[in-house]
Amino acid sequence: MSSKPIVYILYNADASVAGKLGYAYRKITASAGQSPCVACDLFHGELAPTETEEWTATKKKIGAEVKQLHRDEIDQEIKDFVTLQKLRYPLILGRSDESGSLELLMEAKDVQGCNKDHGEFLVELAAKAAEKGIPLEIAK
Numbered sequence: 080m081s082s083k084p085i086v087y088i089l090y091n092a093d094a095s096v097a098g099k100l101g102y103a104y105r106k107i108t109a110s111a112g113q114s115p116c117v118a119c120d121l122f123h124g125e126l127a128p129t130e131t132e133e134w135t136a137t138k139k140k141i142g143a144e145v146k147q148l149h150r151d152e153i154d155q156e157i158k159d160f161v162t163l164q165k166l167r168y169p170l171i172l173g174r175s176d177e178s179g180s181l182e183l184l185m186e187a188k189d190v191q192g193c194n195k196d197h198g199e200f201l202v203e204l205a206a207k208a209a210e211k212g213i214p215l216e217i218a219k
Contacts, residue, residue: 086171142214169190171183171189
């Protein structure tokens with residue numbers, strides 16, 4: 080059992096080929112300023128299939144196990160939590176460790192409020208985790 084906190088980044092997209100094509104279509108046809116997944120924008124850039132170098136470096140600063148999941152990769156416990164809380168993807172959830180309860184850390188508006196700034200994202204993530212009692216240390 081892990082004693083590290085866990086941060087779940089839940090994308091508003093599916094991992095399948097059809098899901099990626101559907102996301103690309105939604106991204107291209109979205110009106111200005113409207114993104115189908117602000118988490119994808121922050122961590123992957125516009126339509127890139129891989130993480131940006133900046134996100135790879137940023138992720139290493141998060142004192143937690145980071146699990147990035149598409150909608151079709153999420154387990155039943157997380158699906159039930161999202162449904163019961165009436166949440167919408169993308170989301171960032173956390174828990175103090177594997178046996179802890181799930182907590183909502185950030186919604187799309189919170190991620191969007193970081194203005195694609197990874198430093199700002201880390202500050203916001205740490206603050207939200209502290210509010211929920213999740214011991215998240217951010218490395219400098």
